[in-house]
Amino acid sequence: MEPGRPGGSGPAEPGPLPRGVCGAGPAASASSLSGAEAQIQRCALAVAAVLPAGGRGERMGVPTPKQFCPILERPLISYTLQALERLCWINDIVVAVTGENMDAMKGIIQRYQHKRISLVEAGVTRHRSIFNGLKALAEGQPDAQLSKPEVVIIHDAVRPFVEEDILLKVVTAAKEHGAAGAVRPLVSTVISPSADGCLDHSLERARHRASEMPQAFLFDVIYEAYQQCSDYDLEFGTECLQLALKYCHIKAKLVEGSPDLWKVTYKQDLYAAESIIKERIxxxxxxxxxxxxxxxxxxxxxxxxxxxxxxxxxxxxxxxxxxxxxxxxxxxxxxxxxxxxxxxxxxxxxxxxxxxxxxxxxxxxxxxxxxxxxxxxxxxxxxxxxxxxxxxxxxxxxxxxxxxxxxxxxxxxxxxxxxxxxxxxxxxxxxxxx
Structure with a gap:
C-alpha cells in the first residue's frame, strides 16, 4: 500500500538529550504523567522492544539496506532507536542485524550515544529475526544483561516517527488482552486476481484495516507462539498478531494509529522523511x-x-x-x-x-x-x-x-x-x- 502522510499529532520526537537525562524533559512527577504511563509505573511493568533490522531493502532500489540509509547524514535506524530510548519505561531495546552489518550497527550506537541497546544476529527472514530477539530476552546473554520482560514491543527499524501515545496504548492493551497492534484505514482497495490475471473479487475497504507497527504482546504469549511456529510461518509469514491468534488463541486488541506510522519503503520515502524531520526541528x-x-x-x-x-x-x-x-x-x-x-x-x-x-x-x-x-x-x-x-x-x-x-x-x-x-x-x- 502507499505510505500515508503525517498528520497533525506530533510523535515522541527522535532527538538528542543532554547527558544523563532520560525522557523529553525533567523527571516527571506522578501527577504529570498520562494515565497509561502512570499505570505502567504503578504496576512496575517491565517492557522491552525488539526491532528486526536484517532486511536488505530490495524495494528501495539502493545498495545500502534502507535502515542504514542516511537522512541528514544520519542513518534512518538511529532516528527509530532514539524515538524508543527516549521513553524511560522501555528497559531494553534488542536490535537484530545481519552479521555483515554488526560492526556498522555498533558504530551507530557509539557515534550517536544510544543507550539500552543490545544486538543479536538477524535471521534470514523477518520472523526469524524477531524470534532471535525474543530468545535473547528469554534466555539472556552474559554481556547484555537482559532480563525477561512482561510485555514486549515489536517495531520496525524503518518507522522513525512512532508516537509515545501509540506505544503506551499498545502496551497497556497487550497487558489486558495479551496482544495489541496499531492499525490504519486502507488507502487503496484490495483486490484478488484470478489465475489468468483478471479480477476475481475485491474487498470492501471500509471493513478492513492495514496492520501497522508497533505491536505489543505479553512476552510469554508471543514467545510461545514463535516456539510453536512451523518452518513455513517463519519463512514466509510477516504478521505477528496472526501468530498469537493461530498458536495461542489470543485475539489482539486493535488500536487506531496515526498517519505518522508509515514505513520507509521506497526511495522517495527517504525524501519525505527528511522533509518531516527538517520541518519538526x-x-x-x-x-x-x-x-x-x-x-x-x-x-x-x-x-x-x-x-x-x-x-x-x-x-x-x-x-x-x-x-x-x-x-x-x-x-x-x-x-x-x-x-x-x-x-x-x-x-x-x-x-x-x-x-x-x-x-x-x-x-x-x-x-x-x-x-x-x-x-x-x-x-x-x-x-x-x-x-x-x-x-x-x-x-x-x-x-x-x-x-x-x-x-x-x-x-x-x-x-x-x-x-x-x-x-x-x-x-x-x-x-x-x-
Missing part, C-alpha cells in the same frame, strides 16, 4: 539575550518583532544568567534554532557563551543546530568598516563549530535603520534567512 526558535540590559533596548523590540512575525513558529526566550528563562530547559525541550542578541556589546561574548552551553549539552550529535548571532551597531560611535573587521571572527568560530554540527552565521544591524527595519518585516525576515 524548525518549529521552535529560542532568542537568547542578556536580560539585565535595559528593557527599552532595541534588542527587546527586535525580540517582540520576531514573536509577532513568525506566528507559525514557537518563539521562546532563554537566558544564560536568568533562572526564570533557563536555557537548559529550553534545550531539553528539543530546540535546535537560536538567535543570540548581543545587546551589551557588539562583540562576540554572548554568542560564545551560548556556543559553550550548546557544546556541553551535546544536542548537536543527532541534529544540526542553527545559531544566528545578531549585533546592533550605532554607526555614529563605531565606523562600519572597523566593526565588520571585528566581526570577521565569526567566520573562524563558524568553521570550528561546524565540526560539531552547529551552523553559525552573523547578522549586523545599523541603529539608524532600526525604526525602519522594525516596521519593514519583509526586510528583516530576509536578512534573518541569510
Amino acid at each position: 524548525s518549529e521552535q526558535i529560542c532568542i537568547v539575550m542578556d536580560t539585565e540590559e535595559d528593557e527599552a533596548h532595541v534588542g527587546h523590540h527586535f525580540e517582540e518583532m520576531l514573536k509577532n512575525e513568525l506566528n507559525h513558529v514557537k518563539v521562546t526566550s532563554g537566558s544564560l544568567c536568568h533562572p526564570g528563562r533557563d536555557l537548559q530547559q529550553i534545550i531539553l525541550e528539543q530546540c535546535y534554532n537560536f538567535v543570540c542578541v548581543n545587546v551589551k556589546t557588539s562583540e562576540f561574548e554572548e554568542t560564545q557563551k551560548l556556543l559553550d552551553v550548546l557544546k556541553e549539552s551535546n544536542i548537536s550529535i543527532l541534529y544540526p543546530v542553527v545559531v544566528i548571532s545578531v549585533h546592533f551597531l550605532d554607526h555614529k560611535s563605531v565606523p562600519i568598516g572597523q566593526e565588520m573587521e571585528n566581526l570577521m571572527q565569526i567566520r573562524e568560530f563558524a568553521k570550528e563549530v561546524k565540526k560539531r554540527n552547529i551552523l553559525l552565521c552573523g547578522l549586523l544591524i545599523y541603529y539608524p535603520q532600526v525604526c525602519k527595519m522594525l516596521v519593514s518585516s519583509d526586510y528583516m525576515f530576509c536578512r534573518l534567512q541569510f
Whole structure:
C-alpha cells in the first residue's frame, strides 16, 4: 500500500538529550504523567522492544539496506532507536542485524550515544529475526544483561516517527488482552486476481484495516507462539498478531494509529522523511539575550518583532544568567534554532557563551543546530568598516563549530535603520534567512 502522510499529532520526537537525562524533559512527577504511563509505573511493568533490522531493502532500489540509509547524514535506524530510548519505561531495546552489518550497527550506537541497546544476529527472514530477539530476552546473554520482560514491543527499524501515545496504548492493551497492534484505514482497495490475471473479487475497504507497527504482546504469549511456529510461518509469514491468534488463541486488541506510522519503503520515502524531520526541528526558535540590559533596548523590540512575525513558529526566550528563562530547559525541550542578541556589546561574548552551553549539552550529535548571532551597531560611535573587521571572527568560530554540527552565521544591524527595519518585516525576515 502507499505510505500515508503525517498528520497533525506530533510523535515522541527522535532527538538528542543532554547527558544523563532520560525522557523529553525533567523527571516527571506522578501527577504529570498520562494515565497509561502512570499505570505502567504503578504496576512496575517491565517492557522491552525488539526491532528486526536484517532486511536488505530490495524495494528501495539502493545498495545500502534502507535502515542504514542516511537522512541528514544520519542513518534512518538511529532516528527509530532514539524515538524508543527516549521513553524511560522501555528497559531494553534488542536490535537484530545481519552479521555483515554488526560492526556498522555498533558504530551507530557509539557515534550517536544510544543507550539500552543490545544486538543479536538477524535471521534470514523477518520472523526469524524477531524470534532471535525474543530468545535473547528469554534466555539472556552474559554481556547484555537482559532480563525477561512482561510485555514486549515489536517495531520496525524503518518507522522513525512512532508516537509515545501509540506505544503506551499498545502496551497497556497487550497487558489486558495479551496482544495489541496499531492499525490504519486502507488507502487503496484490495483486490484478488484470478489465475489468468483478471479480477476475481475485491474487498470492501471500509471493513478492513492495514496492520501497522508497533505491536505489543505479553512476552510469554508471543514467545510461545514463535516456539510453536512451523518452518513455513517463519519463512514466509510477516504478521505477528496472526501468530498469537493461530498458536495461542489470543485475539489482539486493535488500536487506531496515526498517519505518522508509515514505513520507509521506497526511495522517495527517504525524501519525505527528511522533509518531516527538517520541518519538526524548525518549529521552535529560542532568542537568547542578556536580560539585565535595559528593557527599552532595541534588542527587546527586535525580540517582540520576531514573536509577532513568525506566528507559525514557537518563539521562546532563554537566558544564560536568568533562572526564570533557563536555557537548559529550553534545550531539553528539543530546540535546535537560536538567535543570540548581543545587546551589551557588539562583540562576540554572548554568542560564545551560548556556543559553550550548546557544546556541553551535546544536542548537536543527532541534529544540526542553527545559531544566528545578531549585533546592533550605532554607526555614529563605531565606523562600519572597523566593526565588520571585528566581526570577521565569526567566520573562524563558524568553521570550528561546524565540526560539531552547529551552523553559525552573523547578522549586523545599523541603529539608524532600526525604526525602519522594525516596521519593514519583509526586510528583516530576509536578512534573518541569510
